[in-house]
Amino acid sequence: MAEHLRSCQFVGRLHDFQTLDKYWSGNRLFGIYGIRAVGKSRFVEEYLKTKECGVTNVDLVGTQQTNSAYTILCAALHIEPSNDADDGQIWIAPLLEHLNDCSEEKPTVIVFDNAEDIIEGPTKDSFMSMISEVVKNCEKVKIFITSTTRVLFTQLGKVYTSQKLEPLSQADTEELLKFAAPNVDFGPYRNVIIELSEGLPLLILMIGSELTAVSRQISVREMVNLLLNCRLEALSHVQYSDEYRVGFVYKNFIKRLADIYQEHLSTLDYIPGSFNAMEAEGMLEVGSVALTKHNALRPILSRHVLNYDSNVQRFNIQGILREIIKSEFVVKNLPEVRRRYCKTFTAVMKEICRIMGTSEYTKAMSEFAMEQPNLCKLMKEVNHTKEDTYHFFIEVASSCTELIEVYMANDGQQFYNSCLSLAEQYGRQEDKAIVYMAVGSMETLTKVRYSTLYQKLGWNIFKQGECEEAIKLYKKSFDISNKYTDDISNILTLQTMGYIGVVYVVLGNFDEAEKYHFPTLRMCEEKHGKIHPKTGNAYNRIGLLFDQRGNALKGLEYFQEGLEIKRKAKAPPISIVYSLSNVANSLKVLDRFDEAHAVVDEAFEILERQDIYMLDGYSLMFNTRGKIYARQGKWTEASTAFNKTVEITRLVEQSSYIYMKRLVNLAEMLEKCHRFKSCLEVASEAIALKSETTKALPHNFIAIECYQCMARVHNFLGHTADYVNALLEIDKECLRLEKVCTAQYNEMELERIDQIREELDEQFNELKM
Structure with missing residues (x-):
């Protein structure tokens, strides 16, 4: 662990890391608490870098409602929240199921960061209940909660530990000061500055940045005087808590910034959450994004007033500094700042909505999880808007209905009511029509949710082999979605028709399957065009229909057509890999072995180009190669391929039908190779x-x-x-x-x-x- 800390230049806290490490293996819930600016978030971040686990960060700054926390968590996990988030018994079950599924591959850690608002808020008990349910039911999931308030889980004492993060020790303070100001000669003032910094990492870094600035305007002695004066000012405010009085020290550091940077800072503070450089440019309007980075963000960043997360390329204002900025610095030209905010984040919200319905859905959810506090504020800005800016909210009302209904339902009704009032006030009939249509869409979405529910139930029943019952549920979904003509309903109708066709293929009722698969293909082409991943999927399903019917040649034609469409449409790599597997299997049946192996080679080339190791893709293609070798009578090569399939599948699907099927494939090849003992074991x-x-x-x-x-x-x-x-x-x-x-x-x-x-x-x- 010490090596990791040195490699990432994370100074201090080694003792705290060692203390936490004692509880890591036996505990699954950790509360890290302490005063602001003591480094809780960074401490957890660096600690988790020493563990092999997947990490999901949920920033709860400003969040006071459990259903809001739940929604942000769902977005971070890329799942749709339940419409019944107020009823814990209903919505907790699918969340637990998802967490158990995603933690199968490797342990998962959820970090609820900056949780003090919700812990001290009106729904504390339901938030703690949600945490408890996850801990009780998800054995491979660990949870961290960082807050200024200590939280107790008395019923989870055996798996819960809380750890207070104190200010840095004198030794750690000295080490961090050396890191922040490596070439500064402190002379006789070193110990004084160490004492006056009070062991607060943020303050130590700000001291270092002032002393090492290129245009250095303060000596070590002057720094001591500054800190002494700040302490005297803080001590004179006896009515404030110790934590708040530290803010007076930070205020004086912010005032050392040039006036233009103070103005930039107060403008950026209007953004409640983190932000990227493009959003900062929209708020500051100092020129291009490049100029914003160079002339506005970097000078503030170098003074540690901002922090920067290189993983997501986003900036944020240090939490305790926000309070100082709000109370001590005035936003100049507030109406103009509001206009810029509405313009900037309307564009952000519309872009997230645009990509939600594409193959970039995961990216959309990740972005929403980060932008959630900013978008919630945008929807509240409708109450301050004027005639020259209200068109931004009409754009949101017309373009972002699904996102609001699914992920921002708490604010949705009030938002649309305000939009209607504005449309009435400014007398624009077309705007009123847009809002009424959006409200109508929300009502439609509620009905469509029933369609989605029946669709999901149908899929679950189908997986259990109850095909006739699955068809009944799918047809209920179809009956609901087919009544509406909006885009969401049309998508659901297409999906359901495809699923019904798939079930009929499994039942061997190919004539009935045709009645659904071919109309689905035609409707896909009409809605999405000839070149679209969903059109490619429709061709692929018809290929499976003919393949199962015993017409491998006709199946191959449709598989190849679907594959070509997916290539042109730039479908997700894994989707193309699945199509390549189907093509290879058809070529195998037709004894066109060289072509089949070439197709498998192409699939492996695609998989090897991906940044993420796609276990399901590799297991599928080794399985496909094994079946080709088996058809050729090359038993040794087939057993080698099937063995690789089993090794990979064992990592992710140890109790599934797929895993059992692949074990049987391997056993049959071992039998052919006369390796009878190994065959019987498998x-x-x-x-x-x-x-x-x-x-x-x-x-x-x-x-x-x-x-x-x-x-x-x-x-x-x-x-x-x-x-x-x-x-x-x-x-x-x-x-x-x-x-x-x-x-x-x-x-x-x-x-x-x-x-x-x-x-x-x-x-x-x-x-x-």
């Missing part, structure tokens, strides 16, 4: 997953395939008892599947069961001979 690992995969997908045949493999090996080795047991297990599975497939009216699979039983009869007859 088959035994696979069959141990039978109950879970049967529950998730009742109509699957993978257990039968696994028992058939084991039966062949036991028969070859002369293990008669084990051979008979395997045959009996196959017979039991046939009985189970017959009931499932009869209930699903799945004629194709019932024919397959009859074939398996004929083989069983022959095998039992041979035993009697």
Whole structure:
């Protein structure tokens, strides 16, 4: 850990790190508290860099309501919040499910930063209840809470620890001062400055920046006098707390800035959250973004009044300094600053809404999580707007309905009411019409949510193998969304039609599947155009229809057309990889092996170009390559590929149908290679997953395939008892599947069961001979 601190130039706190490290393995909830500017957020950030875990940061500055905290958390996790966020029993379940899913690959840490407002707010109990539910139900999730207030979780004492972050020790203060001012000769004043800095990292860094500024205007002795005068001024305000009185010291440092920088700072403070350089340029209007960085932001940044997060390229004003700026510095020309704010963040909000419906959805949610306090303030600015600026809010009302309804519902109704009042006041009929349409869209969205709910229920039921019930739910979703003509409803209608077609393909009802897949393709082309990822997906599904029907050549045509569309539309890499897998599988069936391997090579090249190691993509393509080799009769090469598939899949899907299927593929290839011991070991690992995969997908045949493999090996080795047991297990599975497939009216699979039983009869007859 000490090596990490030196490598990132994080000075001090080694003892605090060691204290926290004692509790890391056994605890899952950590409260880090202390006075402002003591470095709580940075302390947690640097500590987590020493751990192998995924980190989700949720900045709660200014947040007082639990449902707002929940919404910000959902945005940071890239999931849609529940519409019933006031009812903890309803909305907590999907959140817990998502956290458990995303923590399967590696442990997850959620950091609720600057949580003092909500801890001291009216919904403290519900916030703590949400935290408790996550801790109780998500074993691989750890939570950090930073705040100025200590928070207690009495019922979670065994897994909760709180740690107060004190000001730096004298030794750590001296080390940080050396880092901040490495070439300054402090002479006899070193210990005095160390004492007067009070162990506050921010103050120490500001002292260092003043003493090392290029245009240095203060000596070490003058710095001592400045700090002494600040302390005297602070001590004279006995009615204030110790923490607040430190603010008088910071005020004098801010006043040492040039007037223009003080003015920039008070203008930027109008932004409640973090901001990027483009947003700063919109507020300051000093020229280009480059000039804003060079002439406005860097001079303030070098004095540690701003901080900068290089990971997301955003600036922020130090929390305690905001209070000083608000109370001691006046925003010049406030109406103009408000106009700039509305203009700047209207553009930000519209851009987030624009990309929400694209393949950049994850980026949109990440940006919203960072911009949330800024956008909430924008919606409240409607109460201060005048005729020359209210058009910004009409733009938001017309363009951002979905974002407001889903992620900003608390402020939505009041916002639209204010927009209507402004439209009435300024007498613009077209604006009133826009707002009324937006309100109507919100009502439509509420109805559409029921459509989405039925769609999600249908998917869950389908995954459990209850295809007929899934179709009923999908059709309910279709009936709701098909009543409306707005874009959201049209998208839902298209999605649902595609899902219904997929279920009919699984049921072997290909004629019925055609009735949905081909209209879906036509509607996709009409709505999105010929070149669009969703159009490519529609072609891909028709390819699967023909492939399952046994027409591999026709399936290949549609797979290739879908792949070409995805390439031209620049679909997400993983989507292209999935299409390449389908093309390769069709080429395999047609015995066009060289072409199939070339397609797999292309998929691997795409995966290797990605910054993130796509485990699902690699496992899929090794599996595809294994199936090609198996078709060729190259058993050794196939077993090698399947083994790689299993190794990767084991990391992410240890109890799934997919994992069991890939284990069986490997077992069958080991059988072909006469590696019987290894084959039986892998088959035994696979069959141990039978109950879970049967529950998730009742109509699957993978257990039968696994028992058939084991039966062949036991028969070859002369293990008669084990051979008979395997045959009996196959017979039991046939009985189970017959009931499932009869209930699903799945004629194709019932024919397959009859074939398996004929083989069983022959095998039992041979035993009697």
